[in-house]
Amino acid sequence: MTFLREHMGINMEGFLANARKSYLSSLSNDQIFYAINSACDYFHIPCPVLIQDLTNQKGGCTMFVNYDPKSYWDDVLCYNMRELAKLNVGSLDAFSLIMTHECAHRVLQGIRFEGPNNGSWQNELAADFLMGTRAGFGEIRAIGNVIEGLRNTGGSNTHPKGWLRANFIRHGVEVALQLKKTGQPVYLDRLMAEYHAYYQAMLPYVKADEKEFF
Numbered sequence: 001m002t003f004l005r006e007h008m009g010i011n012m013e014g015f016l017a018n019a020r021k022s023y024l025s026s027l028s029n030d031q032i033f034y035a036i037n038s039a040c041d042y043f044h045i046p047c048p049v050l051i052q053d054l055t056n057q058k059g060g061c062t063m064f065v066n067y068d069p070k071s072y073w074d075d076v077l078c079y080n081m082r083e084l085a086k087l088n089v090g091s092l093d094a095f096s097l098i099m100t101h102e103c104a105h106r107v108l109q110g111i112r113f114e115g116p117n118n119g120s121w122q123n124e125l126a127a128d129f130l131m132g133t134r135a136g137f138g139e140i141r142a143i144g145n146v147i148e149g150l151r152n153t154g155g156s157n158t159h160p161k162g163w164l165r166a167n168f169i170r171h172g173v174e175v176a177l178q179l180k181k182t183g184q185p186v187y188l189d190r191l192m193a194e195y196h197a198y199y200q201a202m203l204p205y206v207k208a209d210e211k212e213f214f
């Protein structure tokens with residue numbers, strides 16, 4: 001366990017003690033907190049109630065654990081720096097982008113996606129797209145590392161193949177760069193409309209890949 005954010009503040013003692021164990025991470029405790037906090041800020045959502053460093057846990061995954069789909073206040077966010085470093089996404093910016101993907105799952109937690117396995121792939125692709133939009137708006141170049149890390153992953157019954165994910169990320173970047181030029185405020189609804197339009201365009205490819213897993 002890394003740290004617990006309580007109503008009155010953060011249990012920094014626990015956070016620091018556990019973060020020190022992440023010896024493979026080149027990120028400081030402050031950087032880890034900043035990376036997660038800035039990902040939350042992008043979506044205007046509160047920090048997760050619990051952040052777990054699973055770097056030294058066997059099989060520890062980077063993921064969002066959801067309890068009540070109607071609440072942000074019971075969300076748990078886990079990360080494994082060892083796995084992320086292997087994918088070359090252990091830098092501050094790349095880690096923050098990965099946390100943006102996880103925070104996108106938090107934002108999407110109440111939304112029901114159509115598709116096999118309760119729309120698991122669709123949920124992932126939307127989270128990838130939204131992560132791409134943050135990279136686009138913020139001109140965060142580490143998105144290139146994230147795409148590289150994911151591009152050749154083989155897919156599963158929870159995650160689409162990397163090539164498909166890479167396309168949704170890239171499209172998110174492009175959409176954000178276009179919207180940024182307008183100078184207008186952008187809301188999540190607008191981004192999701194862009195996601196759905198792109199999903200429809202990519203549907204034949206999604207369906208073709210789905211046949212391999214479902």
Ligand SMILES: [Zn+2]
Nearest residue numbers: 101105124127
């Ligand atoms: Zn995900």
